[in-house]
Amino acid sequence: MDSEYTSRISKMSMQTQDFLEAERIEAAMRMARPNVSVVGLGGAGSNIVSWIKQRGLTGGKLVAANTDAAHLAITKADRRILMGEKLTHGQGAGGYPDRGAEAAKDALEDLVKETNGSNILFLCAGLGGGTGTGASQVYSEALQAPGRLVVGVVTLPFSVERYRYENAKKGLERMRAHCDTVVAIDNTKLAKVAGDLPLQDALGVANELVGQFVKGITETITTASLINIDYADLRAIMEKRGLAAIGVGYAEGEERVEKAVRQAIEGQLLDIKDISKAKGALVHVSGGHDITLEEVTKAGELVTKSLPPTAKIVWGARVDPTMNGHARVMVVLTGIESTFLSENSYKFALGPLKMGKAS
Ligand SMILES: Nc1nc2c(ncn2[C@@H]2O[C@H](COP(=O)(O)OP(=O)(O)OP(=O)(O)O)[C@@H](O)[C@H]2O)c(=O)[nH]1
Ligand SMILES: [Mg+2]
Missing domain, CATH: 3.30.1330.20 (Tubulin/FtsZ, C-terminal domain)
Incomplete structure (x- = not known):
């Protein structure tokens, strides 16, 4: 009788251990499972998010945040956030990054809620204007969280937008200081590679490129591939780089x-x-x-x-x-x-973009 009792107790204890181990594995799996948030800031950032939304994103959430209500109304995203309404009255930040930054601070709580639980955060913006430049600086710092990889994906102004260079340079420097990695794409170089397109078409190419980059990385780590890149691989390449x-x-x-x-x-x-x-x-x-x-x-x-x-x-x-x-x-x-970041060394050697309407 005694030995039967002991054996039942020991069986129960093994089952409990098994159960606890299964719980532990499940919890570790939840932690390791990549959870991606893509946040588009300002006009360009929102257009990039719309581009991704229209093609679908497996394994990630798409958030667009802007100070421009009319633009936000035509943006496609899982969640849209109007930033700093009292400050900008839904009319944009008018090219002033300080206004964009203030508006972003107002909406911080919403952004924290929307990105909660994500261990990869992409912040997408076109640097040089007010909203994207200001907000990406604020959020690259404020949305950091333990175990989260913060990756900025930004475009730099076209050579025809020289007046926006200083804003973009400052914005890029600040983002570099806070993000793990900032992937920067020079719109002028991109337009050149794409074959001297009119401005409107070149913007489309830039959206597609950034969109494909974010979609490609997200899907490669969240879905099975021929050769997988996993979260640890991404960290190894992008953490504090x-x-x-x-x-x-x-x-x-x-x-x-x-x-x-x-x-x-x-x-x-x-x-x-x-x-x-x-x-x-x-x-x-x-x-x-x-x-x-x-x-x-x-x-x-x-x-x-x-x-x-x-x-x-x-x-x-x-x-x-x-x-x-x-x-x-x-x-x-x-x-x-x-x-781009070394003073006065940026050359406009690539020549101006052809201005024209999209065909
Ligand atoms: N990739 C991409 N870049 C764009 C697009 N539109 C503008 N840009 C670039 O991004 C920079 C910032 O423009 P916007 O995103 O419109 O500016 P914003 O962040 O909304 O700032 P404000 O309008 O001043 O509040 C521009 O100087 C362009 O170089 C777009 O649709 N796609
Ligand atoms: Mg705008």
């Missing part, structure tokens, strides 16, 4: 991956002082069902060769059924220095 540049390559036919990698490295969309000093790289390849692991590995090797041996490199790949015969490669270089 300062400034980052991005390049995209697209090719088909023989050696498509090599060609696309070269394009992506050589066509970085921000002037980098010295590429050999990059501290990390994230390489992401997408291609049709015909893409092979060998090709993807080659892409990683090619990037490894271009960077110092100390640089940390992670790569991932995803099959996109619409891309048979093609390869698209995105290379993000982190921990870089840019000439």
